[in-house]
Amino acid sequence: MSVTGDLEVERLVEVGKTLGLEAEKLQEFVEKERARLKAERDLEREERAEAREAQKETLQLQLEIESVECS
Secondary structure, three states: OOOOHHHHHHHHHHHHOOOOOOOOHHHHHHHHEEEEEEEEHHHHHHHHHHHEEEEEHOOOHHHHHHHHHOO
């Protein structure tokens, strides 16, 4: 596991303990929260990729327009 992953788990364990969770309930909480956080990161990554693709398409269209205008 990466350092970031370790820190994430440590924070989630602290939060779970603060909520009064122990043993299996704490482990279940940490696993569910890690999965939720990963899903959020994956979605954000996908949105950034889509935004980059849209920007790329916009730039390509602008170049095509400029090329037609210069002809």
